[in-house]
Amino acid sequence: MTTRRQREGEVDGVDYFFKTREEFESLIEQDKFIEYAEYVGNYYGTPIDYVKETMEKGYDVFLEIEVEGAKQVREKFPEALFIFLAPPDLTQLEERLIGRGTDSMEVIKHRIREAKRELNLMNLYDYVVINEDVQQAKRRVQCIVEASHMKRARVESKLRKLLLEVNN
Numbered sequence: 001m002t003t004r005r006q007r008e009g010e011v012d013g014v015d016y017f018f019k020t021r022e023e024f025e026s027l028i029e030q031d032k033f034i035e036y037a038e039y040v041g042n043y044y045g046t047p048i049d050y051v052k053e054t055m056e057k058g059y060d061v062f063l064e065i066e067v068e069g070a071k072q073v074r075e076k077f078p079e080a081l082f083i084f085l086a087p088p089d090l091t092q093l094e095e096r097l098i099g100r101g102t103d104s105m106e107v108i109k110h111r112i113r114e115a116k117r118e119l120n121l122m123n124l125y126d127y128v129v130i131n132e133d134v135q136q137a138k139r140r141v142q143c144i145v146e147a148s149h150m151k152r153a154r155v156e157s158k159l160r161k162l163l164l165e166v167n168n
């Protein structure tokens with residue numbers, strides 16, 4: 001959910017739920033977010049209900065969020081998996097943001113300042129994927145998520161019956 005202006009081609013309810021600042025602040029007061037943060041002048045937040053419903057269906061829920069929000073998620077869900085997506089370098093990040101053609105030079109500068117701040121907070125994350133090539137980055141994220149499904153604690157909880165048999 002965000003108060004950012006909807007970009008051309010973005011679909012409300014798909015890319016984001018687009019809200020006014022008033023609507024967003026009212027949802028904050030009603031405690032409707034797992035996390036929220038202000039990023040480059042706009043609110044961004046993850047609605048609790050949407051995440052709960054998706055998890056109950058058995059899906060992995062991905063939050064593609066900035067660092068302040070990630071810190072809040074870590075407080076609430078320490079068992080979650082945190083992957084830091086890093087740009088190959090700041091020049092490429094700037095070129096990509098300019099190439100996207102959606103932001104003013106002022107906003108792009110602000111986003112680069114934020115990126116520098118976030119790079120200094122990488123130590124809060126479990127994994128880092130350098131985003132050189134999109135397909136390669138996608139494969140790496142998939143590998144990390146797949147491996148996380150095989151963490152001992154997660155597998156043990158599925159093997160309860162077998163482990164009971166072993167000990168009887």
Ligand SMILES: Nc1nc2c(ncn2[C@@H]2O[C@H](COP(=O)(O)OP(=O)(O)O)[C@@H](O)[C@H]2O)c(=O)[nH]1
Nearest residue numbers: 001004036037039044045046064065066069070
């Ligand atoms: N905390 C938080 N950050 C978010 C959320 N959604 C998106 N963001 C982050 O906000 C930043 C800006 O997002 P956006 O304006 O869509 O830019 P884009 O990612 O460059 O297309 C990015 O770092 C997103 O990861 C959210 O629900 N919560």
Ligand SMILES: Nc1ncnc2c1ncn2[C@@H]1O[C@H](COP(=O)(O)OP(=O)(O)O)[C@@H](O)[C@H]1O
Nearest residue numbers: 096097099100101111115131132133134135137
């Ligand atoms: N690996 C990549 N190769 C080329 N362009 C990319 C790559 N990753 C992202 N981009 C482009 O860079 C721009 C900003 O990417 P995005 O991930 O939205 O950045 P941020 O979340 O830091 O604002 C977008 O236009 C996106 O298509």
